[in-house]
Amino acid sequence: MNRFIVPIIGFAILVGFFAIGLNLDPTFVPSPLIGKTMPTFSLPRLGEPDQTVGSDDMLGRFTVLNVWATWCGGCRQEHPVLNRIAEQGDVPIYGLNWKDDAALATDWLRRLGNPYTATAFDEEGRVAIDWGVYGAPETFLIAPDGTILYRHISPMTMDVWKNEFLARIAAARGGS
Amino acid sequence: MIPELGQICVTLALCLAVVQTIFPLVGAHRHRGPWMAVARPAAAGHFVFLAIGYGLLTWSFITNDFSVLAVASTSNSALPLMYRIAAVWGGHEGSLLLWVLLLAIWTLAVSVSSRRLPEELAVRIIGVMGFISAGLLLYILSVSNPFMRLLPAPPDGNDLNPLLQDPAMALHPPMLYTGYVGFAVAFAYAIAAMLAGKVDRQWARWARPWTTAAWLFLTLGIALGSWWAYYELGWGGWWFWDPVENASFMPWLIGTALIHSLAVTEKRDLFKGSTLLLAIGAFSLSLLGTFLVRSGVLVSVHAFASDPSRGIFILGLLVVNIGGALALYAWRAPGLDRNAGFRMVSRETFLLVNNVLLSIAAGLILLGTVFPLVLDALEMGKISVGKPYFDAVFVIPMLPLVFATGIGMHVAWKNSDPGQLLRKLRWPAIIAVVSGVLLTALAWGTGPVLTYVGVCAGIWVILSSLRDPVMRLFGKGPRMTASTVGMQLAHAGVGLFVIGVTVTSTYSIETDQSIVPGETKQVAGYTVTLKELQQIQGPNYTALRGDVEITRDGQPVARLHPEKRIYRVQTMPMTEAGIDAGLSRDLFVALGDDLGNNAWSVRIQYKPMIRFIWFGCIVMALGGLIAIGDRRYRAVARQADAPAVSGTAARPA
Numbered sequence: 001m002n003r004f005i006v007p008i009i010g011f012a013i014l015v016g017f018f019a020i021g022l023n024l025d026p027t028f029v030p031s032p033l034i035g036k037t038m039p040t041f042s043l044p045r046l047g048e049p050d051q052t053v054g055s056d057d058m059l060g061r062f063t064v065l066n067v068w069a070t071w072c073g074g075c076r077q078e079h080p081v082l083n084r085i086a087e088q089g090d091v092p093i094y095g096l097n098w099k100d101d102a103a104l105a106t107d108w109l110r111r112l113g114n115p116y117t118a119t120a121f122d123e124e125g126r127v128a129i130d131w132g133v134y135g136a137p138e139t140f141l142i143a144p145d146g147t148i149l150y151r152h153i154s155p156m157t158m159d160v161w162k163n164e165f166l167a168r169i170a171a172a173r174g175g176s
Numbered sequence: 177m178i179p180e181l182g183q184i185c186v187t188l189a190l191c192l193a194v195v196q197t198i199f200p201l202v203g204a205h206r207h208r209g210p211w212m213a214v215a216r217p218a219a220a221g222h223f224v225f226l227a228i229g230y231g232l233l234t235w236s237f238i239t240n241d242f243s244v245l246a247v248a249s250t251s252n253s254a255l256p257l258m259y260r261i262a263a264v265w266g267g268h269e270g271s272l273l274l275w276v277l278l279l280a281i282w283t284l285a286v287s288v289s290s291r292r293l294p295e296e297l298a299v300r301i302i303g304v305m306g307f308i309s310a311g312l313l314l315y316i317l318s319v320s321n322p323f324m325r326l327l328p329a330p331p332d333g334n335d336l337n338p339l340l341q342d343p344a345m346a347l348h349p350p351m352l353y354t355g356y357v358g359f360a361v362a363f364a365y366a367i368a369a370m371l372a373g374k375v376d377r378q379w380a381r382w383a384r385p386w387t388t389a390a391w392l393f394l395t396l397g398i399a400l401g402s403w404w405a406y407y408e409l410g411w412g413g414w415w416f417w418d419p420v421e422n423a424s425f426m427p428w429l430i431g432t433a434l435i436h437s438l439a440v441t442e443k444r445d446l447f448k449g450s451t452l453l454l455a456i457g458a459f460s461l462s463l464l465g466t467f468l469v470r471s472g473v474l475v476s477v478h479a480f481a482s483d484p485s486r487g488i489f490i491l492g493l494l495v496v497n498i499g500g501a502l503a504l505y506a507w508r509a510p511g512l513d514r515n516a517g518f519r520m521v522s523r524e525t526f527l528l529v530n531n532v533l534l535s536i537a538a539g540l541i542l543l544g545t546v547f548p549l550v551l552d553a554l555e556m557g558k559i560s561v562g563k564p565y566f567d568a569v570f571v572i573p574m575l576p577l578v579f580a581t582g583i584g585m586h587v588a589w590k591n592s593d594p595g596q597l598l599r600k601l602r603w604p605a606i607i608a609v610v611s612g613v614l615l616t617a618l619a620w621g622t623g624p625v626l627t628y629v630g631v632c633a634g635i636w637v638i639l640s641s642l643r644d645p646v647m648r649l650f651g652k653g654p655r656m657t658a659s660t661v662g663m664q665l666a667h668a669g670v671g672l673f674v675i676g677v678t679v680t681s682t683y684s685i686e687t688d689q690s691i692v693p694g695e696t697k698q699v700a701g702y703t704v705t706l707k708e709l710q711q712i713q714g715p716n717y718t719a720l721r722g723d724v725e726i727t728r729d730g731q732p733v734a735r736l737h738p739e740k741r742i743y744r745v746q747t748m749p750m751t752e753a754g755i756d757a758g759l760s761r762d763l764f765v766a767l768g769d770d771l772g773n774n775a776w777s778v779r780i781q782y783k784p785m786i787r788f789i790w791f792g793c794i795v796m797a798l799g800g801l802i803a804i805g806d807r808r809y810r811a812v813a814r815q816a817d818a819p820a821v822s823g824t825a826a827r828p829a
Contacts, residue, residue, distance in 0.1 A: 004509045007453060008502035011460075015499070017550050018491055070747055076334075104747070 037146045038065075039130035043120035046097050047106045053094070053118040058142055062169050064093045065140040066116070066156070067128060069100040070108045072136040078155035079112050085161055086115035091169070095119030098128050098136055141165050143172060179244050179323040182232035186273070186323075189225035189280070190313040192218050196283075196306030200299035204371070207296075215299040219287045222309065223280040230277045233322055234264050243329035246270055246322045252335035252745050254716040262346035263336040269322035271349060275466065276312050278350070278357045279305065286361055286386070292810075293382060300368035301361070308360055311493045319486050335716065335745035344404040352397030352424055356462035358390025359431055363459035366452045367501060370508040375448045380441035383455070385804045387438060390458075391431045392800035398424050399793035410751030410766040412686060412781040414789060417566040422545045423465030429538040431458040433531040440527050443589060447524075449513035450531060452505060460498040461538070466490070519591040526584030533573040533580075540569035578633045578674055581667055582640035604643055608636035620683040620784060630678030637671035658806035666799025669792045676788025685782040688768065692775045700782035702763060703727045709776070717741045717750075722778075724754055724765050733763070738778075740767040753779075762786050 033039070042054030058065070066082060068075040086093055095116035097105045102121060109116070122128055131140070141150040141164075149168050152160055196218035203211025233246070237260045242248040250267040251260055265271040283305040290298035316322070339345065365383040369375045401424070406414045415421065434454035440447040518524040544565050586600055612632030616623065641664040647653040685700045696705045707723040719741040726733045736754030743750060753766040761784045768777030 002506070002510065004449065004513075005506045007456075008499065008506050011498055011502055014546065015491065015495055017546065018494075071749070076746075 033132055033148045034151060036148060038140070038142055038148050039127070041120065041127040041130065043096075043122055043127060046095070046102060046109075046119040046121040049102075049121070053120045055146065057118065058094055059144065059146055061144050062091050062172075063117075063142050064091055064165065065096055065131075065142060066093055067096045067098050067131075067133050067136050067138040067140075069098045069136050070104045071100070074155040075137045076112075078137055078157070079115070081156045081158060081161065082115040083113045084158070085156075091165070092117040096127065096131075096133075097121050098133065099123065099125045139165075141168060178232050178241070179236055179325065182229045182236075183317075183321065183323040185225045185229035185232065186313065187317060189222050189229060189276075190310060190317060192222040192225065193306045193310035193313055196222055197303050197310055200303035200306070201371075204296045204300045204303070209295075212295060212299040215302040216287045219280075219283045219302050219306065222306065223284045226273075226277045226280045230264075230273055233270060233273060234261060236323075237261065237264050240333070241329075242331070242333050243325055243327060244322075245324040245326040248326050248330050248333045250334065250336050252333040252716065254744070255333075255336055255341075256715055258343075259336055259341050259346065262340065265349050265353075266336045266340050267322075269316070269320045269324075271353075272312065272316055272320055272466075273322050274350065275353050275357060276309055276316065278353050279309050279312070279360055282358055282361055283309070286364075296372060297368055297379070297382075300371055301364040304364035304367045305360055308364075308497060311496065315486075315489050315493060319489055332745075335743065338717070338741070338743040338746060338748050338750045339408065341716075341743070342404060342408055344400050345408065348397060348400045348404060351393055351400055355390050355392075355394025355397050355431075356424075356427060356465065358386070358393055359427060359455075359459040359462050361386040361390065362431075362434060362455040363501070366455035367504065370452065370504050370512070373508060373511065375441070375452065375512045377442050377445050380438050380451065381809060384435070384438045384442060385806075385809045387431065387435055387455075387458075388800045388804050391428070391435055392797045392804070394424070394428050394431060395793055395797045395800070398428060399790050399797075402793075403790050406786070407753050407755055407764075408751070410753055410768075410779065412684075412753070412764045412766070412779065412783060414680075414786065417544075417563050419545050422541050422566075423461075426538045426541055426545075427458050427461040427465060429534045429541070430454055430461055433534040433538075434458050436527045436530050436534075440524055444516070444518075444524060446514070446516055446518075447528070447531075449509050452509055452512070454531070454535075456498070456501045456505060457535075457538075460494075460501070461542075463494055463497060518589075521587060521592045521594050521597070523584065523587045523589045523592070526580055526587055529580055530577060530584065533577045537570055537573045540573075541566060544569065575629065575633065578637055578670065581670065582636045585640060585664065585667060586643075600643075601640060604639035605636060608632050608639050611635055616679075620679065623682045627678055627682040631675055634671040634673075634675035634678065637674065638668045641665070641668040641671065657808065659803040659808070662799045662801070662803025662806070664799070665802060666796045669795030669797075669799055671792070672788045672795055673792030676785045676790075676792055679785035680783055680789065683784045684786075687780050689778050689780060690771055690775050691778045692773075697778075697780065699780045701728060702733060702782070704765065704780055706776075706778065712739075714741065716745065717743045719752075720767065722754070722765070722767055722776075726756065726763055726765075736763070736765050738765045738767045757787060759787055760784060 038055055038058070040055045042052050042056075045051040045053045064085075082093060085091070093116050095118070097119050099122070102123070105119075105121070109119070120127065125133075137153075137155055139152045139156055140148055141152075143149050149172065150164060152164060195214060199211045199214035199218070203209070203214070233244075236244045236247050237251050238257065240247070240251065240253045240260070242251075246267050246269045247263075250270070251263040255263065263270075265274045283302060286305070287298070287302050290301065293301075362383055365379070365386070369379055398421075401421070402414045405416065406412065431454075434451065434457075437447050437451040437454050441451045582604070583597070583601065586597060609632050612635045613628050615635075616628055616631045644653055644656065645661060645664060648656055687697075687699055689697050689699075691697060691706050693706050693708050696703055698704070703726065705725045705727075707725055709720055709722050712719050712721045719739045721737055721739045724736040724738065726736065734756035736756060738754035739752035741750040741752060742748070751766050751768075753764055755765075756763040761782060764779070764781040764783060766779040768779055771777055
């Protein structure tokens with residue numbers, strides 16, 4: 001074989017992998033939790049440390065768990081989207097405030113608006129470990145029976161909300 | 177209004193880039209003088225409109241026009257002016273516009289200084305560069321428009337990533353991009369030569385200074401990035417093998433091989449196939465670097481919001497540019513390459529070894545960088561390849577290369593007498609081994625064998641590089657050209673670099689201590705006292721500032737002020753390390769986390785010889801600069817103009 005052809009063949013193989021790599025959603029990290037029941041938790045409520053919020057509160061209807069922190073740029077980016085979703089009122093959003101400072105987090109919600117039905121304050125990140133959280137922001141969709149239906153990594157957008165979350169809720173409702 | 181004007185300018189630049197591509201390339205193919213004459217004016221216009229467009233974008237940043245999305249997302253009204261200007265390339269869109277602007281500047285430089293070149297070669301080079309620019313401008317205007325409006329405008333911007341708010345980091349991207357883009361010139365030279373079906377010594381002589389210039393910028397750009405990482409990230413590390421760094425390092429390795437391969441092509445009319453391939457490779461890896469960093473294929477999701485439409489577009493650009501070049505190579509290179517004899521002990525052999533080892537290193541780094549992606553594509557899971565792999569695959573080919581460099585510089589072309597070589601290099605070798613072992617053992621104590629090997633290798637290269645210039649100072653030995661002196665200086669820089677890396681990685685002392693203000697710690701014979709901590713206010717951040725006193729045997733050594741900054745807009749904590757820099761060692765103090773009870777975790781590090789790493793890079797770049805200054809790149813080119821033109825005209829159709 002002609003040795004001058006080798007480089008272009010090597011390049012073609014590389015491009016093949018890149019093309020596949022692009023089609024794989026880079027934000028998709030397979031979660032072993034999808035289809036399983038959500039890990040139970042019970043944490044102090046942000047701003048009201050004497051009260052708790054936990055997985056039991058999220059049963060009985062479709063809910064969303066959004067992992068956020070004030071130190072996370074992506075969270076700030078998605079915050080207006082979460083506010084809009086909350087205004088629509090179809091699905092309650094629970095927050096999991098992750099490895100954060102309670103005062104900063106409370107201030108953040110006061111300034112930017114609070115889309116959360118309730119926010120659990122996970123100061124040491126223990127619950128986040130149970131949920132397999134690897135960065136913020138992450139958002140989970142949970143069915144009324146507590147099954148995790150979907151996990152989205154990276155900031156929420158209205159497109160993702162419609163195509164991935166609302167579509168799954170509609171499908172689950174239609175199927176049951 | 178201003179951003180729209182900018183967009184019009186960039187659109188006009190795209191139109192001119194298309195003109196700059198079609199007329200010269202077709203004109204050169206059909207030998208149409210008037211068509212070819214379009215090349216230079218088009219390149220000039222292309223530059224002018226891009227410069228205006230870029231200037232207008234910069235204006236939007238300076239005037240805090242937050243109705244422009246790029247401004248709103250990477251700037252802020254509290255940001256100092258210098259960083260508002262740097263914020264232009266702080267985001268994806270602006271940085272690509274800078275990329276294209278730099279390409280236009282290189283094109284302009286080629287077109288201005290190419291009067292001595294055969295007309296067909298010159299306009300083909302300009303045409304190829306126009307082609308590259310047109311593709312990227314199309315990309316910018318279709319999916320990555322920096323002039324995009326954001327209406328209604330937010331009251332203030334999202335601020336520049338605090339990591340980038342630093343003088344070195346502000347300069348790092350333009351420097352790096354100048355290097356990346358500079359390899360486009362060598363790439364265009366290679367394509368033009370293959371289109372003409374002619375690669376000769378004269379061609380290599382013309383291509384050499386351009387390649388060296390690009391390499392010089394890339395060297396400085398990488399060094400600047402490494403220096404920045406060292407003092408800004410707060411870990412005291414200087415290289416992390418992350419995909420972004422690898423993306424800049426691979427073109428550097430291939431570009432280095434290209435410089436050496438071009439030398440063989442110029443002197444001996446050999447290695448033409450590998451020179452062409454390396455020229456394509458250096459720029460391809462630069463483009464790939466842009467792709468890897470910008471598309472989000474490899475980068476973690478939290479670094480850049482990834483956008484598949486951009487990724488697909490860039491992949492298309494890669495296929496057209498690199499795939500096209502490699503197809504041309506597969507078609508044309510077989511007729512251009514030639515084999516000629518050289519003996520085992522000859523400059524050619526050493527340069528061949530050099531090229532092979534550098535290419536292997538680059539290939540293995542590429543493998544490590546894309547391997548996680550490949551596994552993912554094959555659905556074998558997500559993994560990451562880390563530092564141990566890269567350290568190993570880099571050191572294994574590089575260590576023999578460093579030894580060979582010391583010999584290779586003194587080997588004659590074609591055939592060399594081993595006995596004479598031995599006599600010449602006997603003393604530098606002996607001195608290197610003895611002084612390397614003694615110096616290491618006396619200065620820093622015993623270490624692993626590889627440390628001695630590394631220090632000896634570094635001293636060996638330096639002595640071998642300096643042998644001829646020093647002899648010349650005493651009036652002995654032949655006269656030396658600027659390019660020889662530059663070459664030797666650059667190799668001495670490699671030696672300094674090797675010593676720095678070896679000593680720093682073996683003898684650094686890195687400690688994390690819990691410390692209360694007023695408390696004293698002992699590190700590497702130094703007494704470190706945290707005097708006090710106080711709150712200070714910066715223009716767009718608040719900071720906790722430590723006052724650290726360092727003494728040794730009761731004598732004051734340094735007073736450092738490490739800071740822990742919180743930037744207000746992005747509420748991101750940043751570490752500003754306090755560093756006492758010295759030629760033989762750095763003392764590095766960085767504030768860590770609040771441990772409660774008034775205690776702080778403080779990172780205290782002793783880093784011997786770390787300055788040699790960057791100093792070595794600067795010396796390498798300086799060597800490159802001196803080599804570019806060689807008169808023969810200009811003088812000889814002028815004489816050879818006439819025969820070369822007839823040569824290209826007589827090329828096979």
